[in-house]
Amino acid sequence: MTTLETPRPVNDGDPFSHAVLENPLPLHAELRDAGPVVHLPRYDVYAVARHEQVHAALTDWQRFQSAAGVGLANFRTEKPWRSPSLLLEADPPRHDAPRRVLSKVLGPRALRRLRERWTADAEELVDQVLDGGPRFDAATALAHVFPLRVFPDAVGLPPAGRENLLPYGDHAFNAFGPHNDLVARGAPRVPELLDWVGGQCRREVLAPHGFGADIWAASDRGDITPEQAPLIVRSLLTAGVDTTVHALSAVLYAFATHPDQWRRLRDNPSLARVAFDEAVRWESPVQTFFRTTTTAVRVGDVRIPEGRKVLMFLAAANRDPRRWENPDAFDLSRDPSGHVGFGMGLHQCVGQHVARLEAEALLTALARRVETIDLDGTPKRHHNNTLRAWESLPVKVRDFGSGRSS
Template sequence: MTAALDHLPTTDVDPFAPEVLTDPLAFHEELRAAGPLVRLTRYDVLALGRYTDVRAALVDWQSFRSGAGVGMLNFHTEPPWRPPSLLLEADPPHHDAPRRVLGKILGPRALRVLRERWAADAEILVDEVLAGGYEFDAVPAVAEAFPLRVFPDAVGLPEQGRENLLPYGDLLFNAFGPRNALLEEKLPRLGELSAWVNAQCARDALAGEGFGADIWAAADRGDITAEQAPLVVRSLLSAGVDTTVTGLAAVLHAVARYPDQWARLRADPGLARVAFDEAVRWESPVQTFFRTTATDTELAGVRVPAGRKVLMFLGSANRDPRHWGPGAGTFDLDRDPSGHVGFGMGLHQCVGQHVARLEAEAVLAALAARVATITPAGPPRRRPNNTMRAWASMPLRVTPA
């Protein structure tokens, strides 16, 4: 026997209000306590906040589809503002070939080639930062600077115009939420930023070597079509920068808040990958994604009609004490964070997560070799975004090793 939607627990809290986006933890706790499935009355969408239910929805792509958009907009009833992503906003079979191509391009062989180069780049960047003093804002100086230094080169982007990457990503992730003040503020640049990004995806705009050239080579082989190739390149530019920037900021915030864990990492640099994944679990740079029910579906004992938007709170799931235990709200290198949903789960799990990990490992290794302690030098400041738990500023103080 399944319950009706009108018997669900409800909340009128706006999860996209700036104050909730800036500090969502109390809302997440209320959401988990209310029940496995909660109706957000402000938007009439269904919400999942507990780990077990979020993970189940993520892996069940047949019932909870991405092809109607992973934001609030339902592509089946309203036109998308850009051609949908072939990876993030598509389901099999349309999703399969682009995913295979990009998975191979971003696979272990590519990472082996990049590992030494990015380690050297991270050492240069950290030396430059420390040459300016032992207090700095880690967001522009490290978290933004390193991905913007290495990832566009790996893709094969020209130097000119790279300053558009972060504003475009901020617009994109805001667009997954409602049309609120955060999105309205960004919309005036929509045409300009979209035109720039689309131009970079053309074969002739990209270097002869790099991820972009590899995607076009896959089109030449017939692995994907020539029409799909620029959209696959765009996927790199859409999700390959902002998520890594926010993930790097998360791990720097974590080790500054937990100096004992930084000491452990310095003593055992092999913990760098665990530290990054634990920070992604703890902070959840990507806080939310939507799915749409493909058919009438039973969810947490409730019959959900086809075509309903379901909002998965990844950040809430990643701190759910039902799964992670009573210490879920702490950053702990003794924890195995490998089951976190910060990169999604299942068929649509982030295809570039290993690239992000490699960037984080390079930065953490360079810092560990040069910095004995990391502590806050002032209050950090968030940058509200409808999807990302992003940072505007993070003053840090370090002491040399």
């Protein structure tokens, strides 16, 4: 006798189409309104878009596993395009030792050592940009530059070749989606980029002091194996640049379109970290991730069978009116803690405090010199299957230091 499943809401939208990548908000609202879980027949996956269900899936690694891949590809049946991440694409017990090591490497002591240097680097960069005039592209001059200026140094990468980090990360996050034109765009460079990134993870290439060296030292102590060390360094290079670049773009866009909130930050620079987290909630640089069910799971009245892909809409959860009051507003008076922009639970982003420190340094340096910041033209999106990104963010500013403005 066949047991019929409860009828499930269906949405025919394509979350990876260029139209949705340009403006995902209407689809996100449709998915939230349709129910706790929705079937997407275009890819034959289930989707959760409300905060309650997204949070639950993120924290239930036993039933919603990452080891089968956090993209559309199912590692149970498909070969990954590169060896899986020991953090993002692994579950306990395989996930545990790498996570412990990286959490310690990126811990408070390391960040205290970096704070003074990154603050000075941010002030130097802001001075350089503003000395060039009141009009500039905040994405390419600030958000794209600062993480590439400070983070590879902290990892211990040599200077040559760092321009490969952004295209490598762009392809890695595109590859979490379907094999569409965005994946095809990056495919020709994949062998070259994989070879370069793999080379940077070797002990002899990394500086003797830095995150990379600390990871290799953990292998010397036996906390991880020598085979795991380069894969953990690779995780830093994959997840530690593009996501921060686009999060910084998000907060700069938020301030350029919310002058009242910029005044609040300028009057109280200690709000820099709150501003960054609110921008991560509001824009969600990481829009989606997948999980795979390890058993049949009931979400609401719908039964998701074992072995099925579940697409978690982090961005939709971060604007769910069931969780947030006036969710479409960028508001520094809000407590944004509880957003899922960095994930949640066991696989929550281990480098989120590094990103916050970068944002704090850059925003504080800007607040020191910039009285007003406004859009100076139409911003242009960069489409990626997973990331919400800006390619161009033209702004004009009034500079305290010179009094110059448009």
